[in-house]
Ligand code: SF4
């Protein structure tokens with residue numbers, strides 16, 4: 001597949017977002033006075049997949065191990081800069097006010113970070129004229145032409161993996177232990193800014209110390225005994241999902257659309273009692 005692309009500076013991609021951030025970027029985002037939310041999804045993980053299951057390996061790298069009742073699970077935590085309307089860093093002329101320090105995801109867009117998602121212009125915020133043939137080559141034979149963007153994608157994936165243990169510690173500090181079933185939605189936690197900033201600073205400092213002690217990579221081995229793993233609940237707005245999860249030993253949480261919950265549930269499907 002070949003795709004040509006040039007940014008038209010329309011600013012569409014800087015509006016109404018939950019912008020995925022690395023741990024360091026989330027710290028900077030909060031320090032600028034902006035909001036960060038914590039999105040959580042959980043994957044049932046009854047056994048380790050085969051070594052040649054590349055999708056499972058990708059999910060494993062960016063998650064941490066947990067138990068939900070008697071069901072092993074893996075938890076994916078995504079820190080996001082959240083805003084309705086224009087990004088707080090967007091200037092009136094549609095230029096980025098923190099261009100030199102903008103998050104990786106902004107530098108990479110409209111390319112895809114997830115290696116299992118193919119770039120589809122129809123799914124992007126860019127107008128049709130940005131994709132006209134004859135603009136700068138973006139993909140040739142399905143591969144990114146720009147080596148710098150490819151490098152940014154690798155950095156983003158590496159940060160996603162390296163941040164997973166710190167995100168586990170962050171959730172423990174903040175008492176976050178509910179996630180949506182992966183592919184059904186996300187549970188969105190919105191801790192108070194001051195508490196989130198303090199917790200992020202604490203886990204970031206601990207990660208730096210652990211990096212130094214481990215000789216830079218800082219990837220401490222994961223706990224493997226179920227008693228040592230954090231306990232998480234699966235939330236769903238579909239009663240059948242909760243029932244199915246509970247039937248295999250998991251801890252389920254029914255999200256009643258009419259009820260008050262200490263989190264927001266972003267479901268991909270309509271609620272079903
Ligand atoms: S940080 Fe800059 S590039 Fe990223 S969404 Fe905000 S204004 Fe746009």
Ligand code: SF4
Nearest residue numbers: 007008010011013126
């Ligand atoms: S939506 Fe696309 S064309 Fe518009 S500013 Fe963002 S990257 Fe550029």
